[in-house]
Amino acid sequence: MKILVVDDSGVQRKMIIQTIRKAGFQHEVLEAGDGQQAIQTLGTNFSEIGLVLCDWNMPNLSGIDFVEAIAKVPQVAKIPVFMVTSEGTQAKIEEAYAKHAGLAGYIVKPFTPEQLKSKIETFLK
């Protein structure tokens, strides 16, 4: 199983990967810097990706547009997807679930490694 981490900040991707490794998980991590890259990566690796962590505000194609695209394709719609974003208002959370009702969770930045781990570890075991 692979994990897809989508965030335009290389530092944020590194911090998420560090958390995954420190939690003891050695899954291969694929990285994408925007929604457009994420669409390509998911399309090529869809059968192996078991978890997606996705930022909201990104250049080219936003995370929420990528998540909407996931929801429209039955073969990938069941992959657990977490929004990992600084957009924490109630309106944004509701918008995310409206775009993808099957969203596995919504993680608001900033978060501690422990908070991230507790949200995603169920999906990594």
Place this chain on the structure above:
Amino acid sequence: MEPKEQFVQALKDSVTNTFSTILSVLPKVGEEQWHDKLFGACDTMVASVGLAGNLSGSLNFMIPKENAAKLVKKMLGSDTVSDQDVVDGIGEIINVLTGGFKMQVEREYVFQQSIPTVIQNAQGAEISSVTGADLTGVRLNCGEFEGYLLLSYSIGKNVPDEAAAPAKPKIIPQIILKDPKA
């Protein structure tokens, strides 16, 4: 509470939450006159996020470049960071600070935030508001580094109503599944 007072409190809360969560450091956050307290001739980085809505303007995080590198090293738990890491890290900090600020004022203000822009090598940088806009901010000190979070803003009269001016239909690219065995 006056808007300016509310914004300063929201900035303070966002700074405290962001730095205590990401870096496990409780920053000292003060409201000070910044015009004569910026970083003199040292290299300064400025990370900005644009705001558009019934609160518009920009939120700007200013920090000496040397301190920015220290901050990003602490974020990554690493002794060395690349220049690109520093840019990405400071961009991520203003992104998170903006999200925190937005959550504090969401009852009264609805606005979109842009992706961050980071300006490097700004010597003696100072931010001034243009006519019709106001400026407020806070100074933060985490011991090893200090910086300023400045809000340049203008308050609109109405909450933006997207229904009144519907956005153009967005074309979402389709995910094309490629059989790995093909």
